[in-house]
Amino acid sequence: MTQVASDAAGGPGFARSPWAARFPAMRAENISLPAGAGGALSGGLVLVGLGASVATLVMPMIGEAFKWKHAIASFHVGAITALTMSLGALFFCMVFHLVNAGWSVTVRRQFENVASLVWVGLALVTVSVMLSVWKGGEGLWSWMGMERGENYLLDKKSAYLNTPFFLLRLAIYAVVWLMLAGLMNFFSRKGDAEGGTEAAARARLVSAPGMLAFALTVAFAGFDWLKSIDFGFFSTMWGVYFFAGSAFVSVATVTMILAFLRRSGRLEGVVTVEHFHDLGKLMFAFCVFWAYIAFFQYFLIWYANIPEETAYYIHRKQGGWENLTTLLMIGHFVVPFLILIQRGVKRNPTLLIAMAFWLIFMQVMDIFWMVRPAVYAGAPADAVPGATALPLDVLGILGPVALFFGLLIRKVVSSPLVPLHDPRMGEALTHKNYV
Amino acid sequence: MSALHPDESTAQRLAAGALPPRGSPAPGTGDGTLIDTPGVRSPLVLNNRSFGEVTNIICGYTENPPGRWWLPVFGLTSTIAGIGTLMILYLIITGVGTWGLTNQVDWAWDITNFVFWIGIGHAGTLISAILCLFKQKWRTAVNRAAEAMTIFAVICAATYPGIHVGRAWMAWFMFPLPNANAIWPNFKSPLLWDLFAVSTYGTVSLLFWYMGMIPDLATLRDRADLRLRKFASGPVLSPLLPIRIDRIRAYAYGFLSLGWRFSSRHWHRYEAAYLMLAGMSTPLVLSVHSIVSTDFATAQLPGWHTTIFPPYFVAGAIFGGFAMVLLLLIPCRELYPNMKDFVTLRHLENMAKILLVTGMMVGFAYSMEFFIAWYGANKFEQDVFVYRATGPYWWAYWAMISCNVLSPQVFWIKALRQSPLVIFIVSVFITIGMWFERFVIIVSSLHRAWLPGEWHMFYPTLVDILIFVGTFGIFTTLFLLFLRVIPVFAMAELKAVMPQADPHGHHDDDHHHGHGEVHAPKGGH
Numbered sequence: 001m002t003q004v005a006s007d008a009a010g011g012p013g014f015a016r017s018p019w020a021a022r023f024p025a026m027r028a029e030n031i032s033l034p035a036g037a038g039g040a041l042s043g044g045l046v047l048v049g050l051g052a053s054v055a056t057l058v059m060p061m062i063g064e065a066f067k068w069k070h071a072i073a074s075f076h077v078g079a080i081t082a083l084t085m086s087l088g089a090l091f092f093c094m095v096f097h098l099v100n101a102g103w104s105v106t107v108r109r110q111f112e113n114v115a116s117l118v119w120v121g122l123a124l125v126t127v128s129v130m131l132s133v134w135k136g137g138e139g140l141w142s143w144m145g146m147e148r149g150e151n152y153l154l155d156k157k158s159a160y161l162n163t164p165f166f167l168l169r170l171a172i173y174a175v176v177w178l179m180l181a182g183l184m185n186f187f188s189r190k191g192d193a194e195g196g197t198e199a200a201a202r203a204r205l206v207s208a209p210g211m212l213a214f215a216l217t218v219a220f221a222g223f224d225w226l227k228s229i230d231f232g233f234f235s236t237m238w239g240v241y242f243f244a245g246s247a248f249v250s251v252a253t254v255t256m257i258l259a260f261l262r263r264s265g266r267l268e269g270v271v272t273v274e275h276f277h278d279l280g281k282l283m284f285a286f287c288v289f290w291a292y293i294a295f296f297q298y299f300l301i302w303y304a305n306i307p308e309e310t311a312y313y314i315h316r317k318q319g320g321w322e323n324l325t326t327l328l329m330i331g332h333f334v335v336p337f338l339i340l341i342q343r344g345v346k347r348n349p350t351l352l353i354a355m356a357f358w359l360i361f362m363q364v365m366d367i368f369w370m371v372r373p374a375v376y377a378g379a380p381a382d383a384v385p386g387a388t389a390l391p392l393d394v395l396g397i398l399g400p401v402a403l404f405f406g407l408l409i410r411k412v413v414s415s416p417l418v419p420l421h422d423p424r425m426g427e428a429l430t431h432k433n434y435v
Numbered sequence: 436m437s438a439l440h441p442d443e444s445t446a447q448r449l450a451a452g453a454l455p456p457r458g459s460p461a462p463g464t465g466d467g468t469l470i471d472t473p474g475v476r477s478p479l480v481l482n483n484r485s486f487g488e489v490t491n492i493i494c495g496y497t498e499n500p501p502g503r504w505w506l507p508v509f510g511l512t513s514t515i516a517g518i519g520t521l522m523i524l525y526l527i528i529t530g531v532g533t534w535g536l537t538n539q540v541d542w543a544w545d546i547t548n549f550v551f552w553i554g555i556g557h558a559g560t561l562i563s564a565i566l567c568l569f570k571q572k573w574r575t576a577v578n579r580a581a582e583a584m585t586i587f588a589v590i591c592a593a594t595y596p597g598i599h600v601g602r603a604w605m606a607w608f609m610f611p612l613p614n615a616n617a618i619w620p621n622f623k624s625p626l627l628w629d630l631f632a633v634s635t636y637g638t639v640s641l642l643f644w645y646m647g648m649i650p651d652l653a654t655l656r657d658r659a660d661l662r663l664r665k666f667a668s669g670p671v672l673s674p675l676l677p678i679r680i681d682r683i684r685a686y687a688y689g690f691l692s693l694g695w696r697f698s699s700r701h702w703h704r705y706e707a708a709y710l711m712l713a714g715m716s717t718p719l720v721l722s723v724h725s726i727v728s729t730d731f732a733t734a735q736l737p738g739w740h741t742t743i744f745p746p747y748f749v750a751g752a753i754f755g756g757f758a759m760v761l762l763l764l765i766p767c768r769e770l771y772p773n774m775k776d777f778v779t780l781r782h783l784e785n786m787a788k789i790l791l792v793t794g795m796m797v798g799f800a801y802s803m804e805f806f807i808a809w810y811g812a813n814k815f816e817q818d819v820f821v822y823r824a825t826g827p828y829w830w831a832y833w834a835m836i837s838c839n840v841l842s843p844q845v846f847w848i849k850a851l852r853q854s855p856l857v858i859f860i861v862s863v864f865i866t867i868g869m870w871f872e873r874f875v876i877i878v879s880s881l882h883r884a885w886l887p888g889e890w891h892m893f894y895p896t897l898v899d900i901l902i903f904v905g906t907f908g909i910f911t912t913l914f915l916l917f918l919r920v921i922p923v924f925a926m927a928e929l930k931a932v933m934p935q936a937d938p939h940g941h942h943d944d945d946h947h948h949g950h951g952e953v954h955a956p957k958g959g960h
Binding site: 100152153156157160197200201204208212215216219223234235236237238239240281288292293296297299300301303304305306308422423424426427 | 471734
């Protein structure tokens with residue numbers, strides 16, 4: 001932290017950068033924020049986040065109208081949203097190293113920042129998991145409270161769906177992601193401190209096996225934390241679906257950070273309209289990729305019409321949930337597709353901020369669509385609360401997401417806004433799309 | 436500058452505008468392109484070729500007589516193609532009973548081979564469209580050949596729907612054409628979507644390939660025309676028909692190049708059209724094999740109905756397609772003079788890495804299928820997968836796993852993914868493995884369906900086998916013809932990624948020259 005603080009004050013790390021001598025844009029005040037910048041906003045968000053999270057989890061204790069399962073589900077939506085931002089960012093960090101990307105060097109630090117907060121998402125998910133373990137059948141994962149012999153399908157799956165193994169898997173995912181995110185950040189800071197090409201080469205070396213571990217852990221985490229809420233449902237595509245949403249929301253988050261940094265007068269000539277154009281293309285691409293995966297998963301299940309699988313979708317096509325399903329189709333794909341396909345939008349950071357907000361909201365809605373309908377599945381209609389439970393949903397989602405963004409602001413401020421010495425920095429600074 | 440890393444000095448020397456003596460590259464960098472230092476881009480064209488040299492070398496492949504190998508190889512492949520065509524004729528005359536299909540396994544090699552060939556085609560579109568959008572400059576050395584391969588693979592694939600309807604003269608019923616009996620194809624059938632997907636794909640790929648070729652065809656036209664004007668005599672078609680070959684060339688290439696005059700307005704239109712076609716082809720890379728996968732995945736048959744099929748088929752198609760590109764290009768770069776200057780070891784290494792990535796993607800899909808078959812707790816689904824691995828077709832399953840998942844793992848080792856021989860051998864394995872993948876999915880799911888009384892094995896007949904072998908003949912024959920008449924490399928694009936094409940070249944950022952720091956040469960990967 002002290003090293004970082006001195007860097008942020010224009011310390012030796014900046015002076016040693018060979019790029020600073022060649023590109024005036026790499027001057028210290030352009031690529032760093034003063035220590036404590038955004039402190040009020042960050043503190044406020046953290047307070048709001050903590051307050052909303054605690055309130056969500058206290059409500060079931062005080063009011064009969066608020067069910068534990070509902071509270072945990074809402075909180076879980078926010079927690080998973082925060083986690084997917086970090087996971088997607090981790091994916092991009094590794095891809096940039098693997099393909100030796102030049103253009104992305106000036107935006108990579110923000111991907112690293114978001115990825116390094118994977119601990120926040122993990123901690124939040126751990127809270128919802130632990131509460132569910134504590135509450136058993138009242139928790140989010142109904143199978144946690146079920147006995148052997150109670151359900152045929154669960155008995156068949158109990159070698160995988162049992163609480164000890166579930167917790168062990170959580171620990172494994174946590175170790176893998178914390179290690180990968182930690183290494184990505186470690187090598188990046190090492191490059192800041194030492195210069196040269198060694199750190200970048202090491203990061204690439206780690207990324208290759210890292211990607212393999214990432215693919216497997218993300219797929220199974222998606223199974224555990226989203227799919228197994230409805231333990232009867234299964235889909236081989238689920239891991240890819242979870243990944244698609246993660247990659248999608250992380251680009252939106254990073255684009256938003258960078259656009260705000262540009263508005264605060266930083267990164268001028270470092271992150272240019274060309275970089276926003278490319279980030280916009282990534283947003284567009286993953287918007288389409290998400291739709292592709294989501295569509296085919298639905299379509300193949302609809303077409304084959306096998307009851308074990310269709311139950312999941314049928315539940316989301318009635319009881320009011322059909323409105324959310326329609327919103328996702330239009331808001332998560334059609335609208336952003338038509339907007340982001342335009343060149344002018346991708347080259348306009350202000351519009352991109354609006355798009356990023358919308359897309360993050362859509363990711364929340366997508367996770368909500370996966371988690372929330374399961375809460376009152378099978379319950380009689382009069383047991384489903386109407387607007388009275390709305391505070392629970394709003395606070396439950398707001399809490400983890402606000403907490404995540406509050407901590408993210410602190411993280412962004414704490415280090416130089418770009419990797420100072422990256423050997424590919426020259427390419428990124430002179431990056432042009434031409435078309 | 437003496438403090439430079441040896442890799443970097445090699446890169447600078449090879450890519451520099453000045454012409455230092457041609458020597459051997461620094462040790463550890465292969466042909467000088469295997470530079471691994473982050474921030475250093477390896478040269479894409481070796482030996483300081485000038486634009487003129489590039490044109491002469493590449494046009495020379497079509498203008499000069501081919502090597503002695505060409506005619507015997509062409510004779511062999513066209514014979515195989517001929518046998519395959521005769522077998523198709525026999526099939527049409529006799530009927531699909533000549534295949535080894537049974538009541539139980541009523542869809543076997545015909546659809547296996549169709550999916551196999553359609554998959555092969557995907558590398559071409561990926562290279563020409565997706566890598567273009569990703570600004571991967573190394574694609575310029577392989578895109579023309581890969582796109583040609585795509586077209587030929589689609590031709591081979593398109594043969595199968597035509598013949599496996601049984602009555603080939605009724606094949607037009609596949610198209611939704613109005614007819615007197617008001618019989619329409621079933622629009623709810625994935626097989627019809629397949630028809631639309633594949634024909635769209637074939638059309639767009641052909642357009643993309645042809646449009647990218649126009650400037651190069653114009654170059655060939657101008658060169659033939661120049662020779663006609665400059666020299667009174669030249670090779671003629673035959674002594675009886677004394678038409679100069681250059682005259683035929685001038686007319687043929689002249690017709691195909693659509694009046695291209697290399698004007699800046701032409702280039703402007705060309706670039707715009709290229710980008711639009713790249714944008715349109717990109718969804719096609721994903722859509723075609725996704726639709727092909729729905730042929731199976733929409734069914735309720737255990738082993739076919741699984742939601743990961745669309746992206747899994749796409750990854751597998753790219754995997755198989757890149758293996759085929761390498762199978763074609765590695766021998767070519769040995770057989771044609773100077774081709775190693777354009778298809779460098781770095782190009783091969785990049786493609787080997789793509790093989791490793793896509794191979795692990797299909798490995799991921801295999802394991803997901805297995806896991807969900809267990810997790811789904813459906814007895815029939817589980818048994819299909821157990822039978823795949825341990826039943827009568829265990830050899831096909833393990834051939835698939837070892838070829839597709841295990842064999843590319845050698846590319847984790849740098850020395851092996853940089854060796855053309857190793858890449859070639861692994862590509863052979865992958866091609867075999869990808870055929871077996873389709874065979875496993877199709878036949879192993881069909882041969883033991885619901886009732887044990889209906890369990891039958893599938894045995895291919897000679898007609899099955901010879902038609903499949905014949906499509907390889909058709910494919911290679913077309914590729915050999917392509918090598919003779921069309922520039923194997925996109926010359927115009929290749930020149931655009933050479934150092935000379937950079938208007939700023941070594942003059943950009945003048946103010947920082949002489950600071951003694953690394954100045955990475957421009958280039959692709």
